[in-house]
Amino acid sequence: MGGWQGKVLRIDLSAGTSKEEPLNQEWADQYLGQRGLATKYLYEEMDPAVDSLSPDNKMIFATGPLTGTMASTGGRWSVVTKGALTDAIACSNSGGYFGGELKLSGWDMVIFEGKSPHPVYVMIRDDDVQILDARDFIWGETAWEAEDRIRTRHQDPLIRVATIGRAGEAMVRFACVMNDKDRAAGRSGVGAVMGSKNLKAVGVRGTVGVRVHDPAAFMKIVSEMRQKLDTHAARNRLNAVGTHAMMDNTNAYGSLPTRNGRDVQFEGHDAVKVKTAHTKRRNDGKANVIAAKACFSCSIGCGRIAKIDPDHFTVSSDDNKQKYGNAIGGLEYESIFALAPMVGCNDLSAATYVNALCNEDGMDPISLGGSISAAMELYEEGVITDKETGGIKLNFGNAEAMCQVTEQAARGEGFGAEVGLGSKRLCEKYARPELSVSVKGLEFPGYDPRAMQGMGLAYATSNRGACHMRASPFADDFTHVRPDGKAQIVKDTQDANAGKDATGLCAFAGNAWDLNDYAAQIDAACGGGWDGERLTKTGERIWTLERQFNMRAGMTKADDTLPERFLKEAAKTGVAAGRVTELDKMLPEYYEIRGWTPDGVPTNETLDRVGL
Amino acid sequence: MKIKVKLLAAGGAVPKVFDEFGECELDMPASTSIADLMDKISLPKEESYTSLVSGQAVQAEDRAAHTLGDGDEVVLLPAIQGG
Numbered sequence: 164m165g166g167w168q169g170k171v172l173r174i175d176l177s178a179g180t181s182k183e184e185p186l187n188q189e190w191a192d193q194y195l196g197q198r199g200l201a202t203k204y205l206y207e208e209m210d211p212a213v214d215s216l217s218p219d220n221k222m223i224f225a226t227g228p229l230t231g232t233m234a235s236t237g238g239r240w241s242v243v244t245k246g247a248l249t250d251a252i253a254c255s256n257s258g259g260y261f262g263g264e265l266k267l268s269g270w271d272m273v274i275f276e277g278k279s280p281h282p283v284y285v286m287i288r289d290d291d292v293q294i295l296d297a298r299d300f301i302w303g304e305t306a307w308e309a310e311d312r313i314r315t316r317h318q319d320p321l322i323r324v325a326t327i328g329r330a331g332e333a334m335v336r337f338a339c340v341m342n343d344k345d346r347a348a349g350r351s352g353v354g355a356v357m358g359s360k361n362l363k364a365v366g367v368r369g370t371v372g373v374r375v376h377d378p379a380a381f382m383k384i385v386s387e388m389r390q391k392l393d394t395h396a397a398r399n400r401l402n403a404v405g406t407h408a409m410m411d412n413t414n415a416y417g418s419l420p421t422r423n424g425r426d427v428q429f430e431g432h433d434a435v436k437v438k439t440a441h442t443k444r445r446n447d448g449k450a451n452v453i454a455a456k457a458c459f460s461c462s463i464g465c466g467r468i469a470k471i472d473p474d475h476f477t478v479s480s481d482d483n484k485q486k487y488g489n490a491i492g493g494l495e496y497e498s499i500f501a502l503a504p505m506v507g508c509n510d511l512s513a514a515t516y517v518n519a520l521c522n523e524d525g526m527d528p529i530s531l532g533g534s535i536s537a538a539m540e541l542y543e544e545g546v547i548t549d550k551e552t553g554g555i556k557l558n559f560g561n562a563e564a565m566c567q568v569t570e571q572a573a574r575g576e577g578f579g580a581e582v583g584l585g586s587k588r589l590c591e592k593y594a595r596p597e598l599s600v601s602v603k604g605l606e607f608p609g610y611d612p613r614a615m616q617g618m619g620l621a622y623a624t625s626n627r628g629a630c631h632m633r634a635s636p637f638a639d640d641f642t643h644v645r646p647d648g649k650a651q652i653v654k655d656t657q658d659a660n661a662g663k664d665a666t667g668l669c670a671f672a673g674n675a676w677d678l679n680d681y682a683a684q685i686d687a688a689c690g691g692g693w694d695g696e697r698l699t700k701t702g703e704r705i706w707t708l709e710r711q712f713n714m715r716a717g718m719t720k721a722d723d724t725l726p727e728r729f730l731k732e733a734a735k736t737g738v739a740a741g742r743v744t745e746l747d748k749m750l751p752e753y754y755e756i757r758g759w760t761p762d763g764v765p766t767n768e769t770l771d772r773v774g775l
Numbered sequence: 776m777k778i779k780v781k782l783l784a785a786g787g788a789v790p791k792v793f794d795e796f797g798e799c800e801l802d803m804p805a806s807t808s809i810a811d812l813m814d815k816i817s818l819p820k821e822e823s824y825t826s827l828v829s830g831q832a833v834q835a836e837d838r839a840a841h842t843l844g845d846g847d848e849v850v851l852l853p854a855i856q857g858g
Contacts, residue, residue, distance in 0.1 A: 397856075
């Protein structure tokens with residue numbers, strides 16, 4: 164056996180104990196790793212109907228069989244739990260270096276149960292596992308501070324840390340688990356679940372290594388795949404200009420959600436587009452983007468290092484904020500979309516600052532931006548006033564207000580605490596649920612579903628709520644503005660992406676690799692006859708299991724929908740001007756293709772076919 | 776006739792015909808179609824592209840029949856994935 168380590172670490176936070184268990188290899192053969200295997204464990208061990216913030220919820224840190232190997236992009240890991248934002252299955256996928264280090268310490272997964280009676284952190288050095296007091300040490304500190312202090316206390320600069328910031332402690336509903344300062348298991352509120360368990364951080368140092376089934380075959384296929392990836396135009400674009408380049412596309416096409424989805428193109432685009440982020444400023448001679456960065460074993464390097472304009476109000480007004488003027492994690496497409504067009508702000512430095520606050524205190528910038536934009540619409544509609552906001556003028560386009568509310572949200576204070584509920588709970592509180600641009604409580608990513616109909620179906624049917632990584636209808640959506648054919652594309656790419664998310668590799672490698680390419684590396688590492696067809700079937704099994712989890716949690720067909728705005732209000736401009744999302748045409752076809760009943764329930768025949 | 780072309784989301788290996796901002800103006804014969812134009816530009820083969828003329832999408836199967844006029848602006852979008 165190779166790829167898998169064959170060991171699971173189970174930590175009972177209530178009792179303060181840990182124990183080693185053998186990996187269930189039968190499940191690993193069926194669900195591979197990461198998103199698939201951890202969901203299987205969660206489904207078998209836990210009642211999906213539990214309160215997501217109760218000790219009964221479990222949280223799993225999971226690697227894949229290729230995590231920690233030299234396969235390009237082999238640094239991915241996932242947090243799998245019931246999401247605090249969505250009350251649905253949550254699988255938040257992160258990069259950086261933590262996942263590789265966890266795998267190198269000899270563990271496939273860590274399962275956290277219960278709730279510690281006081282704040283703790285966990286230190287893992289290979290087989291040595293300690294549960295340590297976090298009080299008077301890192302509890303109450305930011306994610307950045309916690310990471311630095313753990314390395315200092317344990318005298319090892321190579322320790323990797325996954326931690327919550329103050330937002331996770333305050334159980335902000337869209338809190339993340341952060342690692343390596345600016346990488347995040349970002350969506351669904353997994354950081355709030357970690358905070359509810361009084362678990363601040365996990366430090367890990369691994370020296371065990373990862374065995375592979377056939378080292379010679381593995382070296383050969385990994386080299387071939389790296390060559391294929393590194394010469395691909397999409398990889399070169401991601402390295403040169405990052406994911407931010409997507410905004411050129413969505414703005415031109417008319418699929419850039421703007422002002423909480425009221426508009427689909429942003430008149431302030433020029434101020435926040437990728438070219439502007441790469442243009443040197445006159446005052447300091449630097450651009451917003453100053454470098455690219457890569458995760459463990461990655462040869463793409465899509466991450467950004469940024470520097471805020473030193474004259475910008477976010478860093479020039481207060482000596483305590485000068486740290487944000489240093490080199491910091493930069494913007495990705497999803498963060499710049501959510502912190503600029505979605506809130507109507509054309510301020511690149513403000514977006515970079517708010518993104519830094521999200522990294523520092525562990526918040527999902529997509530859901531933060533979507534929650535602020537919902538609050539802005541409530542404010543402009545007169546539903547909330549200065550009384551509720553504490554005097555903050557929360558109009559669309561007010562970058563200073565966005566910064567103020569974010570600072571509050573990170574600490575669970577003031578009106579920021581209400582924003583920290585997420586847009587769904589916030590809008591329900593003020594009796595305007597239709598203004599939450601979310602599905603299953605998860606705020607929209609940066610694709611308006613009126614111009615991108617396939618993405619609309621993908622949002623509606625995604626098991627974790629509105630997500631751009633669960634299906635990949637991009638190519639067809641950027642070509643055809645109509646519902647025809649979308650159901651099959653969405654179903655096929657949902658299955659494919661679920662398979663990829665179980666490997667330990669990054670979805671972005673899928674720009675160059677097909678499923679056979681992913682599977683060939685799995686087969687060399689693990690043995691057992693993995694090919695693209697088996698990986699596709701594994702993906703469909705994972706997707707269906709997630710659906711079963713959500714159904715047992717109480718979700719129904721009624722949750723497979725979009726906010727009213729996108730079904731009733733036509734896009735004003737762009738290629739889809741005059742159109743709404745035709746979900747009513749796509750959803751029945753999707754259910755039929757999946758082998759589900761008209762009510763969205765997998766039939767017994769389908770369950771048999773996918774191996775459930 | 777003059778056709779202005781914008782290649783959006785430019786980065787990495789941009790065809791030499793474009794400037795550093797992914798823009799160029801080409802002198803093309805009358806009756807040039809979008810398909811003719813895209814052949815001339817030599818875009819990377821491994822990616823698919825969306826074509827917009829005056830803000831309206833022209834589908835791949837219609838590019839050969841869609842002739843351009845003097846002063847038209849063609850916008851090309853690679854079908855990249857977000858993140």
